[in-house]
Amino acid sequence: MADGEFIYRGNLSQTPLPEMLATIHRHRVPGVMELRRHDVSKNIYIVDGDVIFATSTDRRESLGDHLLAKGKISKAQLRVSAGEMARSLGKRHGTILVELGFLAPEDLGPAVREQVQVMLWSMFDWDDGEVAFRVGRFRDDEVYKIKIPTPAAIVAGCRRITDGRSVTARLGGRSTLYLPVARADHLSGLRLQPEEQRLLEMVDGKATLLQLCEDGPLSPGVNARLLYAFSVLGMVEKDSLSHSSGIRIQVRRTEGAED
Secondary structure, three states: OOOOOEEEEEEOOOOOHHHHHHHHHHHOOOEEEEEEEOOEEEEEEEEOOEEEEEEEOOHHHOHHHHHHHOOOOOHHHHHHHHHHHHHOOOOOHHHHHHHOOOOOHHHHHHHHHHHHHHHHHHHOOOOOOEEEEEEOOOOOOOOOOOOEOHHHHHHHHHHOOOOOHHHHHHHOEOOOEEEEOOOOHHHOOOOOOHHHHHHHHHOOOOOEHHHHHHHOOOOHHHHHHHHHHHHHOOOEEEOOOOOOOOOEOOOOOOOOOOO
């Protein structure tokens, strides 16, 4: 990547990742978002506001370890391919796995996409950590490019947050009312799952936040996290005339990613 200027520095404890990504997508900014916490660094590569790749210094999130955990390669194959990668500087692990016959060429793209998605979803669980965003475009050979539309990533990532209390607290009190908002042009390609669409359609300015969470099509925790995603994306907004009880909505720690 060419030298760029850091235009944003922040902390996830003040501005959660979904809100940062929504702003970047809205303005179609290209660049790299670097997240640091403790001794782990993760990067999200963005072109035209959409995610095209992600990397992590956490060894457990490497392509080889991901494929091993999924049963796609053996420990012996991982050891051999890792040794070959150490001898072939600049060559990607996926390419080496294909060349060695450990992974079919047609399976490489889906494997990388799945690895990047798992890595990306894990970042939504970070409720603290330093963030820096640097504007710029990448050389064609710098990253393996896939495309995950950022609005879809925000919805899926919020839905999978393990403990959503830090983000759902930003929704307001239990009696807060939300209004539907006409979908903006930059969200025209977003396709919601049926239960997500049903929850969105329940937002009518009459049902309270508590009612939406309790009566929605999914568990209260998942409903709350999805409502947060809709709010971040500007698909719903608080009714400024409604009176909140001042008691924040509370949801239990998720019983599972897709409960």
